[in-house]
Amino acid sequence: MSVADEIRSKGKRMTVQRRLVLDALQRARHHTTAEEIARQVRSRHPQIDPSTVYRNLEALEGLGFVTHTHLDDRVTRWHRADVERHGHLVCRRCGSEQEIPLRTLEPLGRRLRAEQGFRADLAHSAIVGICRECAP
Amino acid sequence: MSVADEIRSKGKRMTVQRRLVLDALQRARHHTTAEEIARQVRSRHPQIDPSTVYRNLEALEGLGFVTHTHLDDRVTRWHRADVERHGHLVCRRCGSEQEIPLRTLEPLGRRLRAEQGFRADLAHSAIVGICRECAP
DNA sequence: CAGGTTATCGCAAGTTGTCGCAATAGTGAC
DNA sequence: GTCACTATTGCGACAACTTGCGATAACCTG
Missing domain, CATH: 1.10.10.10 (Winged helix-like DNA-binding domain superfamily/Winged helix DNA-binding domain)
Structure with a gap:
């Protein structure tokens, strides 16, 4: 179809x-x-x-x-739903965006589910911070 | 001062x-x-x-x-820098926001640091998902 | 405490995204 | 094909910021 x-x-x-x-x-x-x-x-x-x-x-x-995903700014980012799901690391300093396998985030997902009853959608949650290149 | x-x-x-x-x-x-x-x-x-x-x-x-922190919408949220730091769970369905101790997020922080060299700022990263009340 | 420097302000105009509404055009039924 | 139904469109107005700029007023210095 x-x-x-x-x-x-x-x-x-x-x-x-x-x-x-x-x-x-x-x-x-x-x-x-x-x-x-x-x-x-x-x-x-x-x-x-x-x-x-x-x-x-x-x-x-x-x-x-x-x-859609909200990275660290006010702008909404869109993409097709059928691409491989992944997490997002966004650098506060240079604005670069890095993708990481969902596997890395899964332990947290399980923990939030168990402790808070919260079903995290980790493929749409951007984690902000400072990337390797920008680290002092 | x-x-x-x-x-x-x-x-x-x-x-x-x-x-x-x-x-x-x-x-x-x-x-x-x-x-x-x-x-x-x-x-x-x-x-x-x-x-x-x-x-x-x-x-x-x-x-x-x-x-400031970006929860799951386009609106920027502001607060004083000296309040106790915590993570944020945002419900996609009802929009409610829940705070969680940073301790819960720390294992992920350590892992991102070790594996990606990324220094996550978990107090400013909102995790979206479905809260306990809205879960089917 | 007067004077110069310049951070900050208020205003007006520009962006970016949203919404109500009347007109248009995909669709399924015949 | 033609028709009626209604999802969708373009437009104009609006909401939520953002920016450029001349005027103002903190602040430091002597």
């Missing part, structure tokens, strides 16, 4: 705009911003409003095709 | 506006938003511009008096 069919099977529609947002996410490796996607889409289709891009990202998240 | 003196010793100035922002942070227990502080300050001193509040929060952070 194609993505379009999946979308339709949930009572939603596959529009040109939605297709373009999905394509842009496909091209971007990970963690694009909505603004970047809007820029790409609008470079070829200037009549498409940025608000449409924002709304499509939300809609596609509701449908399970994309997810 | 008073806060004012500390500020002056770093070549900065203690202005009325800065004092008011510090006071508002003092009153708020934790994790206020800039908007909330601006509202408080402006309720008594309407001539103070919101941009002044934003800039003072940044300046005070640079001076080490306050810090």
